[in-house]
Amino acid sequence: MQIALAPMEGLVDNILRDVLTQxxxxxxxxxxxxxxxxxxxPAATFDKLAPELSQGAQTAAGVPLRVQLLGSDPVCLAENAVLACExxxxxxxxxxxCPAKTVNKSRGGAVLLKExxxxxxxxxxVRRAVPAHIPVTAKMRLGFDSPxxxxxxxxxxxxxxxxQLVVHARTKVDGYKPPAHWEWVAKVQDVVKVPVYANGEVxxxxxxxxCREVSGVEDIMLGRGLVSRPDLARQIAxxxxxxAFVPMDWQSLLPLIQDFWGQARAQMTPRQAPGRLKQWVAMLTRTYPEAVxxxxxxxxxxxxxxxxQLIGIPVSAAA
Structure with missing residues (x-):
């Protein structure tokens, strides 16, 4: 059984990947x-979104990183996949x-499930172009407007x-509205011969x-649930x-929030950094009263x- 951290555009960047995998x-x-x-x-695009490639394609904690591509042109995707491998x-x-309207309008993400x-x-x-020893995997939803x-x-x-397939157990039209239809993950696993990961609403x-009982699969990909409860993967593992594992309390989590902020300050402008911290803290409110x-x-x-200062870092230390 494996536990994966989901790729969430605009949220799980290299900083949050680093903190969560710690x-x-x-x-x-x-x-x-x-x-x-x-x-x-250009290589710079990969460097920006996947800086871990320069560190052996893993986070500082040693967790392997996969590179995800989105598009609809088979040849162009293959060429870029080869570059990513290089x-x-x-x-x-x-x-x-991906259910985002802007992405779907440009013929990317979940809209391709119509074809x-x-x-x-x-x-x-992509499989033909990529070196044989490098796996190619995919993430899908149940469909665009119907499973x-x-x-x-x-x-x-x-x-x-x-x-491998990761199945987010909702359609594009469902978005992120509960419930996730885990029973469809079981149906997918019944018809394919490759491992299937369940994703959604854990x-x-x-x-x-x-989810394990309904889907019948062991492997899981965690998204918003892990961002909101950073020790969820450890609890499951x-x-x-x-x-035995004792769930993290707020005092145990606070150093991670401070680490996140330190990395955000180093990598983002003073105008951008506060917004990214607020984004994460807002998601933590689902689990921790102190986050509220x-x-x-x-x-x-x-x-x-x-x-x-509000997260416990003195001004002198921040400077």
């Missing part, structure tokens, strides 16, 4: 999608699950060359237990391994020194 329990993670349109991207990507992942033949062509072309074609799409991906250890109070204090704050 907590433990995560077997591998994925970049935010790298959008491929009609040309070979830059150090150990696995190429392809995105057929199983194209899914197959993309996987076939009726989910099995056809899964078969197209697997038969095209995908060695916020707690109990959710994972139910501990139960998997039959060992902190977010209230941070909400309108834009001064970086003051933000640091």
């Amino acid at each position: 907590v433990g329990g995560i077997d591998w993670c994925v970049t935010e999608f790298i959008r491929v349109c009609d040309r070979l991207l 830059l150090g990507a150990p696995v190429i992942d392809l995105n057929f699950g 199983p033949e194209l899914l197959h062509a993309i996987l076939r072309e 009726d074609g989910a099995l056809d799409c899964a078969l197209a991906l697997a038969e095209g060359g995908a060695e 916020w707690t250890l109990d959710d994972w237990r139910r 501990a139960e998997r391994d039959g060992v 109070a902190l977010f209230t204090e941070l909400r309108r704050e834009t001064d970086c020194d003051r933000v640091g």
Whole structure:
């Protein structure tokens, strides 16, 4: 059984990947999608979204990183996949699950689930181009507006060359509205011969237990649930391994928030950094009452020194 950290565009960047993988329990993670349109991207694009490539394609905690591409042109995706491999990507992942309207309008993400033949062509072309020892995987939703074609799409991906499938158990139209239809993950696993990961609406250890029971699969990809509860993967891993684990309290989490802020200050402008911290703290409010109070204090704050003080960093230390 493996536990993966989901690729969430605009949220799980290299900083949050670093912080979350420090907590433990995560077997591998994925970049935010790298959008491929009609040309070979410069290496700088990969460096920006996947800086871990220069560190052996792993986070500081040693968790392997996969590079995810999004697009609809099989040849162009293949060319960029080859470049990603040359830059150090150990696995190429392809995105057929993004529900964002802007992405779908430009023929990327979940809208391609309307075209199983194209899914197959993309996987076939990327698999043909990428060195044989480098796996190609894919992430999909159940469909665009209905799960009726989910099995056809899964078969197209697997038969095209995908060695693993992650199934977000909702359609594009469902977005992130509960529930996740985990029973469809079971149906997908029944028709494909490759490992299938369940994804969607796992916020707690109990959710994972139910997901495993309904989906029938062992492997799991955690997204918003892990961002909101940073030790969720460790909780699941501990139960998997039959060992005891005490969930993190707020005091244990605070050093990670401070680490996140330090990295944000170093990598972002003073105007950008506070917003990224607020984004994460807002998600932590789902799990930690203390995060509610902190977010209230941070909400309108834009001064970086003051933000640091609010999370326990003295101004002198921040400087």
